[in-house]
Amino acid sequence: MTPEDLNATYGPRESMEYDIVVVGAGPAGLATAIHLRQLAASKGSEVSVCVLEKGSEPGAHILSGAIMDTRALDELLPDWKEHGAPLRQPVTRDEFLFLSESGARATPAAFLPECFNNHGNYVISLGEFTRWLAGQAEELGVEIFPGFAADEVLYSDAGAVIGVATGDMGLDKNREPGPQFQRGMELHAKYTVFAEGSRGHLGRRLIERFQLDRDCDPQSFGLGIKELWEVDPAKHEPGLVVHTAGWPLDSDTYGGSFVYHADDNKVVVGFVVGLDYTNPWLSPFQEFQRFKTHPSIRKHLEGGKRISYGARTITAGGLMSLPKTVFPGGVLVGCEAGYLNASRIKGSHAAIKTGMQAAQAAFDALAAGRSHDELTAYPAAFEASWLHDELKQSKNFKQWFKKGRTIATLMTGIEQWLLPKLGIRNPPWTLRHAKADHECLDPADKRERIDYPKPDGVLTFDRLSSVFLSSTHHDESQPAHLTLKDPAVPVSINLAEYAGPEARYCPAGVYEFVGEPGAEKLQINFANCVHCKTCDIKDPTQNIVWVAPLGGDGPNYAKM
Template identity: 85%
Template sequence: MTPEQLLATYGPRESMEFDVVVVGAGPAGLATAIRLRQLAADKGSELSVCVLEKGSEPGAHILSGAIIDTRALDELLPDWKERGAPLRQPVTRDEFLFLSETGSRATPGFLLPGCFDNHGHYIASLGELTRWLATQAEALGVEIFPGFAAAEVLYDETGAVMGVATGDMGVGKDGEPTGQFQRGMELHARYTVFAEGSRGQLGRQLIARFALDKDCDPQSYGLGVKELWQVDPARHEPGLVVHTSGWPLDSDTYGGSFVYHAEDNKVAIGFVVGLDYSNPWLSPYEEFQRFKTHPAIRKYLEGGKRISYGARSITAGGLMSLPKTVFPGGALVGCEAGYLNASRIKGSHAAIKTGMLAAEAAFEALSQGRSGDELLAYPAAFETSWLHEELKLSKNFKQWFKKGRLLATLMTGIEQWLLPKLGIRNPPWTLHHAKADHECLDPADQREKIVYPKPDGVLTFDRLSSVFLSSTHHDENQPVHLTLKDASIPVTVNLAEYAGPEARYCPAGVYEFVGEPGHERLQINAANCVHCKTCDIKDPTQNIVWVAPQGGDGPNYAAM
């Protein structure tokens, strides 16, 4: 049914009014809500705050390494230890390895750039921390609605954002209402904060509508693929942090890995590949599986058991790709905007800090009786914050890797080891890039095909068994949420020119080409989708558009 037909048949959507609506119950969104309620309590004022979460619960869709830098959390909830925050495993030792196909070379500790120094930080499950933050928010009076996907931005007569609408429930594959149909709800707000994470559906629309990215470099992304293992206690070193660069990626492809020894004989292992890679035959998922076979890595996993899997895009462009973060009636926070520090492989501290800054700007505006304008105090506060200072130091990190691994390694050492020792926290040179990730693929006939080994089912695995471990679920009687602008393009362009890269860049086996040569078609296995957003980012013609499925669907990460 069209929107007009739905209105005629079911009437208008019901609505609820709030002072602030937050879209996304991740670290950024929850920090926004917590800070708003803290400020209201301090001033003795009434303030209604609602948080929408498309996952089945807060944390269900959260995926990160993760090493937690508590600097922002210390500011938000100084007594987090007494409150029982799930940060129990401090980092005890850092290693950085350069891998060849069979060997490894460790960086001496005294030469390790500051971005790889994790002393004082914690190895943790970001999903578990998010669930804990949700309890803190609710204790302060924040209303959290899990299982409701924000599907539409609402605008007032002036064009300012006035809230969001949740998606309709109970819509069949044919797009028609079923017997379980329920109209979505409109949530109106004086200000709306968008904290959907990397490549958020609504954030992408807002950036385009308000031209928020007209004065910055194109955004750049990575795909992070992660597994959680229960390992042999004899191979476990609690608190050990290992990062690697090099094999199996070639010297022109940005990427690296992490191996974090958490508590209880668990090891989080992951691999990140920059989505600006140029070889269409490359598969980030298969590169990760191959990486685990390296002698320096497999020694931790042999005799262990893989217990969970997930994948997620990472907004990694840094300061030079940061869009304008405010617009009439709202703001972007956390990875929605792109505050992650790619050199540190950390974003949760930035998410919490930006959520706090946006909350403080919104509270000031509400206290003055304002609504629907631009919260200019938020970007102004960011400009003078410790986070801005941190991101200035790493502003060139991703750009150097476009010039090759050797030069990038040298310049990272100069910018993040030598310059800070000289008291320089902002490199005196600035690198820019002009290409979006989807523009970087070479035609398939110009690159050598990569043949990946078959999984052994012990150390390396196929995609479908991996998706099973993500506890992903979608109601299959709903419209496919991976939409195509033109159904012919996957075959006539992607398959013909790039050998069908969507079958390789997707880490969940969503896309596959079926049929006889010359009569192929793209099959979309939407039920496998882990909501990583890679297809929305890397599709060379930008023909694939990811939209939110029914609320509550998707992965359910327990300890990721």
């Protein structure tokens, strides 16, 4: 049924009015909401703030390493320790290893670039931290609605964003109303803050509609895959942080890994692959499984038990890929815009800081009686901040890797070790790139096929058993949230030219080609989806479009 038919049959959607609506209860969205309420309290005024979260609870869809730099948290909630923030394990030691197939070469501590120095930071579960942050927001009077997925951006007749609408409930697989059908809700706001994380589905539409990326380089992404292990106490070194580069990826493929020793005999191990990789035979999931067999990594995990799994993309383009972040009636904050510092593999501090900056700009606009205009004070505040200085220093990090690992390693050392010692924080040269990640795949017949070993079920695993550990659930009677613009493209182009890369780049086994040779078709197992957004980014024809499933569906990460 069309929207007009739905209105005629069921009536128009009900609406609610707020000063500010925030889409996404991650660190960026919650920091925005918290700071708005703090500012209102300090001025004796009132600002109504609503946060929509598509996960079953705040933190359910949050996935990160994670090492937290507390600089922005110190600004947002200076007394976070007294309020019980779950930052329990300080970093005690850093290692950086260059891996060959059987060996490892450690970088001497004296030559470790600043971006890999984690002294003063904490090994955390970002999901656990997000749940705590949501509690802080609610204590300040923020209304949080978990299990409600924002499905549509609402616009005024003049074209300004005036809020969002949640998706209709009770649609069948053909998107027709079923017996439990219920219309979505419209949430109207004077300003709407989009904090969906990497490749937010509404953020993508806003960037296209307002051409927010016309003056920047194409955004570049990485796919991060993570497992949580409980290990032998004799092998546990609380606070140890290990990063690696090199094997199993070839020298022209951007990527790296992390092994973090958290508290309570827990170790997180993860692998990041740049989605600008060129070999269509590559499988990021399988590369991660191979990585764990390296002697320098295996020693951390052997005798332990894998207890959770997840995957999520990160925005890794840096300062030169940052789009315009304001438009009439709304802003992009955190990883929605791409503030993550790829050289540090850290984005939480940037998410919190940009959320605070957006909150200040919105609060000042409301106090002046404005609404639905561009909050230009927000990007101005960012450009004057310590975060902008930090991202300037790392502006070339990902671009150097497009020239190969050897050059990238040398130039990272120069830009983030040597130049700072000379008092130079902003490299005097700037690298640019023109290709989006989906444009980077070579034809399959131009590249050597990669044959991966079978999993052993002890250290290495298959995708379906991994998805089980993500506690992912989708109501299979709903419409598929992974949609195709043209159903013929996966076979006629992707399979024919690139050997069906979607069957390899998805870390959850969502896509598989079935049928006899010459009569194949793409089968989409959307119930497996962990909402990583890789397909929406890497599909070479941009034929796959990720839309919101039912609110509350998807992964349910516990300690991730």
